Amino acid sequence: xxxxxxxxxxxxxxxxxxxxxxxxxxxxxxxxxxxxxxxxxxxxxxxxxxxxxxxxxxxxxxxxxxxxxxxxxxxxxxxxxxxxxxxxxxxxxxxxxxxxxxxxxxxxxxxxxxxxxxxxxxxxxxxxxxxxxxxxxxxxxxxxxxxxxxxxxxxxxxxxxxxxxxxxxxxxxxxxxxxxxxxxxx
Amino acid sequence: xxxxxxxxxxxxxxxxxxxxxxxxxxxxxxxxxxxxxxxxxxxxxxxxxxxxxxxxxxxxxxxxxxxxxxxxxxxxxxxxxxxxxxxxxxxxxxxxxxxxxxxx
Numbered sequence: 001x002x003x004x005x006x007x008x009x010x011x012x013x014x015x016x017x018x019x020x021x022x023x024x025x026x027x028x029x030x031x032x033x034x035x036x037x038x039x040x041x042x043x044x045x046x047x048x049x050x051x052x053x054x055x056x057x058x059x060x061x062x063x064x065x066x067x068x069x070x071x072x073x074x075x076x077x078x079x080x081x082x083x084x085x086x087x088x089x090x091x092x093x094x095x096x097x098x099x100x101x102x103x104x105x106x107x108x109x110x111x112x113x114x115x116x117x118x119x120x121x122x123x124x125x126x127x128x129x130x131x132x133x134x135x136x137x138x139x140x141x142x143x144x145x146x147x148x149x150x151x152x153x154x155x156x157x158x159x160x161x162x163x164x165x166x167x168x169x170x171x172x173x174x175x176x177x178x179x180x181x182x183x184x185x186x
Numbered sequence: 187x188x189x190x191x192x193x194x195x196x197x198x199x200x201x202x203x204x205x206x207x208x209x210x211x212x213x214x215x216x217x218x219x220x221x222x223x224x225x226x227x228x229x230x231x232x233x234x235x236x237x238x239x240x241x242x243x244x245x246x247x248x249x250x251x252x253x254x255x256x257x258x259x260x261x262x263x264x265x266x267x268x269x270x271x272x273x274x275x276x277x278x279x280x281x282x283x284x285x286x287x288x289x290x
Binding site for chain 2: 003004007008011014015018019021022027030031034037038041044045047048049050052053056060061064065068069072073075076124125129130132133134138141145148149151152153155156158159160162
């Protein structure tokens with residue numbers, strides 16, 4: 001019974017925070033809600049008997065991919081507006097809802113972990129099973145995923161490198177004296 | 187399966203609702219960062235469906251497809267955010283409607 005209640009609470013949080021994420025005007029606030037939604041989905045994964053998928057969801061989705069988003073928003077460098085937004089972030093009405101949702105998820109986690117037996121009654125798929133299947137019949141999929149990630153790496157480097165070079169040129173033309181001295185050094 | 191466990195239908199319903207949210211966001215928002223966020227939501231909702239189906243039959247296949255979706259999402263976000271930087275530099279805005287002209 002407990003896992004049913006926890007499941008419905010987590011799915012409500014996932015849905016509400018997704019809707020809030022997609023209706024925010026501010027990209028940083030939207031990302032906070034999106035991270036919450038991903039954490040709620042991780043709780044759901046744990047409850048339906050996929051603990052390894054839950055860990056991956058937290059580490060890779062809510063960790064790595066969202067950090068990429070936040071880095072790019074920081075790189076866009078919104079200037080004066082950014083400072084005002086920074087002050088706005090300290091107001092309670094901005095962070096109170098995400099904090100409440102995150103606390104509910106934390107309570108769910110503690111409840112699930114405090115049980116002696118696993119919370120799920122369905123077939124638990126362990127990390128060992130996943131690994132054996134991944135590097136057994138699905139090994140070609142691993143190769144394809146590695147090629148895809150390499151293509152993504154090369155594409156992102158190509159697109160981002162030009163951005164960095166343009167930024168360096170603009171900086172060089174802005175302060176001419178520095179430019180001349182740099183040329184001399186070169 | 188006894189009556190206590192989480193019904194597969196409800197997980198699939200959650201996945202469909204999340205997908206609808208992502209699709210609506212993709213169609214309504216014009217900011218490119220929100221378009222990428224909506225794509226993430228849609229990929230994540232399909233991952234929920236895969237993991238739920240895999241857990242229902244106690245097979246690891248669902249989680250393997252989840253990992254492949256994760257790889258696709260990571261590659262897509264890396265390239266997409268590179269494009270965000272380019273569009274911001276070229277058009278000085280993140281509005282996709284500013285970038286809707288193709289150069290033949």
